[in-house]
Amino acid sequence: MVIGMAPVIEATGLIKKFGPTTALDGLDLTVDEGEVHGFLGPNGAGKSTTIRVLLGLLRADGGTVSLLGRDPWRDATELHRQLAYVPGDVVLWPNLTGGEVIDLLGRLRGGVDAGKRDKLLEAFELDPTKKGRSYSKGNRQKVALVAAFASDVPLLVLDEPTSGLDPLMEKVFQQQLTQVRSEGRTVLLSSHILSEVETAADRVSIVRAGKVVDSGSLADLRHLTRTSVVATLADPVAVTDAAHWPGVHDARLEGDATNRIAMSVETDAVGDVVGRLGAHGIQALTCQPPTLEELFLSQYRTDIREEAQAVTV
Amino acid sequence: MRDSLAGTGQLLRLAWRRDRWIIVAAALLMAALAAGSMQATFDLYPSDAEAAAGAEALTANPSFAALYGPLPSATAAGIGVVKTILMGSLFGAFLAFAIVRRHTRTEEEEGRFELVAAGVVGRRAPLVAAVLLAVLAVVASAALSTLGLVAVGADATGSMALGVVILVGGLVMAGVTAVAAQLTSTTRGAGGIALAVLGIAFIVRAAADTATGSGQDLVWLSFLGWAEKASPYGQNRLWVLLPAVAALVVLLVAADVLLHRRDLGAGLWAARPGPARANARLSSPLGLAWRLQRGSLLGWTIGYAVLGLVVGSLAKSVASAADSPAIEDMLRKMSGGGGSIVDVFFGTELRFIAVGAAAYGITTALRLRAEESAGRAEVVLATPVSRWSWLASHAVIATLGSIWLLAVAGLGAGLSAGAASDRGVGDLLPAALATWPAVAVCVALTVLLFGLLPRLSAAAWALLAFFVLVGEFGAILSLPDWALKASPFDHLGTLPGGDANAAGLVGLLVLAVVVAATGAAAFRRRDLTT
Numbered sequence: 032m033v034i035g036m037a038p039v040i041e042a043t044g045l046i047k048k049f050g051p052t053t054a055l056d057g058l059d060l061t062v063d064e065g066e067v068h069g070f071l072g073p074n075g076a077g078k079s080t081t082i083r084v085l086l087g088l089l090r091a092d093g094g095t096v097s098l099l100g101r102d103p104w105r106d107a108t109e110l111h112r113q114l115a116y117v118p119g120d121v122v123l124w125p126n127l128t129g130g131e132v133i134d135l136l137g138r139l140r141g142g143v144d145a146g147k148r149d150k151l152l153e154a155f156e157l158d159p160t161k162k163g164r165s166y167s168k169g170n171r172q173k174v175a176l177v178a179a180f181a182s183d184v185p186l187l188v189l190d191e192p193t194s195g196l197d198p199l200m201e202k203v204f205q206q207q208l209t210q211v212r213s214e215g216r217t218v219l220l221s222s223h224i225l226s227e228v229e230t231a232a233d234r235v236s237i238v239r240a241g242k243v244v245d246s247g248s249l250a251d252l253r254h255l256t257r258t259s260v261v262a263t264l265a266d267p268v269a270v271t272d273a274a275h276w277p278g279v280h281d282a283r284l285e286g287d288a289t290n291r292i293a294m295s296v297e298t299d300a301v302g303d304v305v306g307r308l309g310a311h312g313i314q315a316l317t318c319q320p321p322t323l324e325e326l327f328l329s330q331y332r333t334d335i336r337e338e339a340q341a342v343t344v
Numbered sequence: 345m346r347d348s349l350a351g352t353g354q355l356l357r358l359a360w361r362r363d364r365w366i367i368v369a370a371a372l373l374m375a376a377l378a379a380g381s382m383q384a385t386f387d388l389y390p391s392d393a394e395a396a397a398g399a400e401a402l403t404a405n406p407s408f409a410a411l412y413g414p415l416p417s418a419t420a421a422g423i424g425v426v427k428t429i430l431m432g433s434l435f436g437a438f439l440a441f442a443i444v445r446r447h448t449r450t451e452e453e454e455g456r457f458e459l460v461a462a463g464v465v466g467r468r469a470p471l472v473a474a475v476l477l478a479v480l481a482v483v484a485s486a487a488l489s490t491l492g493l494v495a496v497g498a499d500a501t502g503s504m505a506l507g508v509v510i511l512v513g514g515l516v517m518a519g520v521t522a523v524a525a526q527l528t529s530t531t532r533g534a535g536g537i538a539l540a541v542l543g544i545a546f547i548v549r550a551a552a553d554t555a556t557g558s559g560q561d562l563v564w565l566s567f568l569g570w571a572e573k574a575s576p577y578g579q580n581r582l583w584v585l586l587p588a589v590a591a592l593v594v595l596l597v598a599a600d601v602l603l604h605r606r607d608l609g610a611g612l613w614a615a616r617p618g619p620a621r622a623n624a625r626l627s628s629p630l631g632l633a634w635r636l637q638r639g640s641l642l643g644w645t646i647g648y649a650v651l652g653l654v655v656g657s658l659a660k661s662v663a664s665a666a667d668s669p670a671i672e673d674m675l676r677k678m679s680g681g682g683g684s685i686v687d688v689f690f691g692t693e694l695r696f697i698a699v700g701a702a703a704y705g706i707t708t709a710l711r712l713r714a715e716e717s718a719g720r721a722e723v724v725l726a727t728p729v730s731r732w733s734w735l736a737s738h739a740v741i742a743t744l745g746s747i748w749l750l751a752v753a754g755l756g757a758g759l760s761a762g763a764a765s766d767r768g769v770g771d772l773l774p775a776a777l778a779t780w781p782a783v784a785v786c787v788a789l790t791v792l793l794f795g796l797l798p799r800l801s802a803a804a805w806a807l808l809a810f811f812v813l814v815g816e817f818g819a820i821l822s823l824p825d826w827a828l829k830a831s832p833f834d835h836l837g838t839l840p841g842g843d844a845n846a847a848g849l850v851g852l853l854v855l856a857v858v859v860a861a862t863g864a865a866a867f868r869r870r871d872l873t874t
Contacts, residue, residue, distance in 0.1 A: 083722075083871075083872070086725075086726050088722055088725060088726070088871070088872045089871040089872065090869075090870075090871055107725075107730075107731075108728050108729070108730040109728070111725075111726060111727050111728040111729075112728040114726075116723075116726035118719065118722055118723060118726075120719060121723075122718050122719040122720050122723070123720070124636065124720060125453075125530060126530075126636075126639075127618075127635065128617070128618035128619060128620065130618075130619065130620035130621055130622065131618065131619060131621070131622040131626060132622075133622075134621055134622035134626065134627075135622050135626050135627065135631075135632060136723065136724075136727060138622075138626075138627035138628075139627070139628070139629075139724065139727035139728065139729055140727050140728060141728070159620040159621075160617040160618055160619065160620045161617060161618075162616075162617070162618055164453075164529065164530075175723070188726075
């Protein structure tokens with residue numbers, strides 16, 4: 032298992048410049064074998080550039096990168112035998128049918144499992160006889176997804192794979208992802224749709240302006256954020272009092288009711304706060320762990336604060 | 345009517361904003377060429393007697409007529425304009441074709457037009473704006489060329505007639521392209537249809553110009569024939585503009601009818617469903633490239649077969665036109681090669697056929713860039729396909745496809761010439777194939793540009809245009825020797841009948857290999873770009 036312990040993807044200090052713009056500014060990324068790794072960031076953060084470097088389509092200007100223990104620029108062709116890629120913006124040949132593209136990509140990777148392919152076509156409800164130019168964006172995406180999931184490779188690289196899919200198809204996608212994970216395959220899943228990563232990812236890296244600003248399991252990252260607590264109390268507590276409890280932020284009355292209080296609580300302080308609320312006779316209580324949305328926003332808030340400070344200094 | 349034209353002005357401004365520099369540059373180049381070659385001819389024939397002697401030599405040469413049409417008049421101005429007539433009508437045609445197609449079908453196919461169409465834009469507006477820009481560009485080119493000719497001292501009416509030549513080619517082709525853009529849903533398809541019409545017009549005109557007697561009247565069947573009949577500095581038939589305008593109006597009405605019968609993004613010919621499984625050949629980069637390029641090669645093959653048969657069939661009239669040994673001897677000296685007048689004729693025609701094959705090679709090799717910038721190369725290169733084999737797949741088709749086209753044209757010419765003259769397949773097939781090394785250099789240069797300067801890949805067309813202009817006008821403009829020698833077509837032998845110039849051909853082949861290998865190496869070392 033010593034070999035298995037080596038990360039599937041390891042990038043340190045990646046730098047990539049396009050003329051005057053810096054797309055990657057010292058990016059670090061580690062993806063272990065068998066995990067679904069969420070690669071999160073807003074548009075233009077450098078997700079696709081990172082993926083293209085990992086695929087050997089772009090050459091990094093600095094830093095080191097290894098994929099399955101090899102250099103993706105030098106050994107691109109060899110490495111591509113072991114991975115399947117779904118680009119963020121799938122462009123198909125206008126005069127080839129979806130079925131032809133799936134077969135072609137499968138054969139280029141070394142063969143197509145016809146049974147698997149047909150099952151996937153059914154699951155994604157894709158008509159393989161249509162020509163590339165007559166597919167909608169979502170259907171083009173499905174063509175690439177079927178080609179990728181039908182392949183028998185240890186690594187899947189998916190760049191915003193569900194953009195353009197309807198919610199029903201997103202569910203099918205999540206099922207396929209679960210299937211892939213249960214087979215012990217590794218997935219790098221880039222997204223700006225946080226909910227899709229939240230349900231599937233074992234670990235997450237958050238990228239912003241060409242740098243990974245945070246990385247870890249969802250549990251690790253949640254320490255950064257606050258749980259939202261809403262309580263209906265028999266004996267209402269004054270908002271001004273609650274605001275002074277340790278770890279409590281942004282306490283307020285919820286709606287018109289005078290006995291419903293809402294607050295954001297630092298994760299470490301949740302137990303203490305619930306104890307204090309208990310003294311007031313809890314009638315109803317909801318504690319919501321932070322969604323990645325909030326996690327993401329809190330990350331941004333920090334940055335904005337830092338930038339603001341930098342400006343005032 | 346007004347609603348359907350809403351937004352035309354906005355679209356016209358947008359189109360002008362995107363194309364203004366290229367239009368200005370093209371118009372200036374055309375004017376410079378017209379004025380430059382006229383000035384040089386005036387220098388060459390200072391007196392009327394000298395001009396008349398030069399004109400006699402040219403009119404006696406039927407291959408000259410097949411290529412350029414008859415001399416408008418036996419004056420220095422007539423000699424100075426004859427090549428410009430052909431180039432001007434083709435220039436106008438290509439300019440209008442490129443502008444109309446770019447702002448109609450290309451916009452629709454790329455999906456950009458959807459953004460625009462959702463605004464306050466009438467159904468007719470994009471087509472009208474595109475045709476207007478094409479007309480403006482052609483009118484500007486014609487006006488500049490006329491001014492340029494007058495500036496070097498040519499007669500004003502004749503100079504206007506040369507402007508009419510450019511206008512005729514441009515106006516008719518704008519209409520042809522407008523119709524073609526409605527028929528298919530792809531840019532390539534529309535281009536194929538429009539250029540096929542242009543090719544037919546060229547062949548009809550060339551055949552009529554070498555025919556004898558009433559056969560020459562067939563020239564009126566071709567709009568390039570109308571341009572020729574403008575006869576600058578000869579008959580000065582400015583009125584040939586009228587049939588051109590009439591043709592444009594008729595074609596635009598036809599395009600408008602078609603436009604109202606189809607959906608946005610679709611052509612009149614609908615896309616049909618295809619196979620659910622790929623056939624066995626579609627399993628390698630070469631299989632994919634072949635699948636993408638086979639339709640275009642089929643179209644070119646048909647065109648080249650017809651071209652070869654027509655050129656071959658002209659052999660008889662060429663031979664009979666030059667029955668005087670004195671003229672034949674003079675022509676042989678002029679062409680610098682050996683062989684009979686028929687050989688000189690075929691040598692000239694094959695050189696132009698080779699330029700066409702080079703155009704095929706360039707457009708085929710440029711598919712590399714189209715695939716890359718559309719993002720389709722990325723999908724293929726993320727599979728275990730090496731950069732090298734992906735690049736080679738399209739390059740091989742450009743290479744073998746152009747050999748095939750030359751063979752088809754050579755075979756066609758040989759078959760139809762063999763029936764009427766002493767030159768047959770045995771002469772013309774090798775002669776056609778012997779032009780291929782120059783074509784190979786053009787393909788290799790395209791690969792080099794793609795490898796080193798991917799965003800400027802289309803400059804391969806500028807190189808080909810340079811080679812043609814240097815070959816046509818280099819001598820008369822007294823360009824330096826290195827500029828003449830820069831064209832690979834300058835290093836071909838004088839087949840049939842003459843010397844194959846084996847050393848030159850081997851040199852071209854070696855150059856092609858080195859240049860293409862450099863391009864391939866550069867591509868393997870660079871990022872994919874969009």
